[in-house]
Amino acid sequence: MLPGQGAEGSKVAFQPDSAANPTLVFPDWPAPPGVIALVSTRIGGVSKPPFDSFNLALHVNDDPSDVLANRALLQEFLEPGLHLQWLQQVHGTQVIGATADGLTKTGDAVFIDQPGLAGVVMTADCLPVFFVARDGHSAAVAHAGWRGLLDGVLERTLETFTVAPSEVLCWMGPAIGPCHFEVGAEVLDAFLAASHDDDQRREIRESAFKAASSPGKYHADLYSLARLRLQRHGVTDIHGGGLCTFCDADRFYSYRRDRDTGRMASVIGIKRFS
């Protein structure tokens, strides 16, 4: 039986509820009803170790036929006929407009402004950030590691919207938490150097970096770095954060923990204009 189908083969109502679907994580945000957003976990697919089991990435040396089977399963969880825009991610700041041509494009964020289209980013520690306009007519998802955050991938994504940042909701998905994301002083220095004033430097020092036990090392907080950038650019409605990929080995892939591992998919699509 395919997921989403009842015993008679008829479509049952899809429950956007992580308790009913342990394979998926659903954002807890007040998104308009015509928008679908989810993050896959490592649960419920067909990939073998170390990619077990719901790996969606073709570039990690998993068996391509297993990845394609997992992608078909992901499509089953979404609206039938929803076209997914896949990316080749490069830790940059380019925002790709989703199309239905099925071609993978190079970039680190996808913007959607038509029903029937969806965007996907893949992560295994980097932070996926979801965006949706309150009117449900536009949405985006961005892949943000520390370098993408520093270089402005979230700001570039926000600028793609035709509505004001105050009309955009955000949700931050699973990423490596400050509990496990240790970085050198050069990362803190880079964020301080990119700051515009003392207030911003103080916010970064106070909320996004804590000294680690090793000298010259810091625990960096990607959720906090993302929140500071989004708030500074006018987003007031920010949800999520706090799901650590490294801590939760049952549900999430983590590159820092496992090196040879799979990728989760973060998907947002517009099923219909609300």
Ligand SMILES: [Zn+2]
């Ligand atoms: Zn952790």
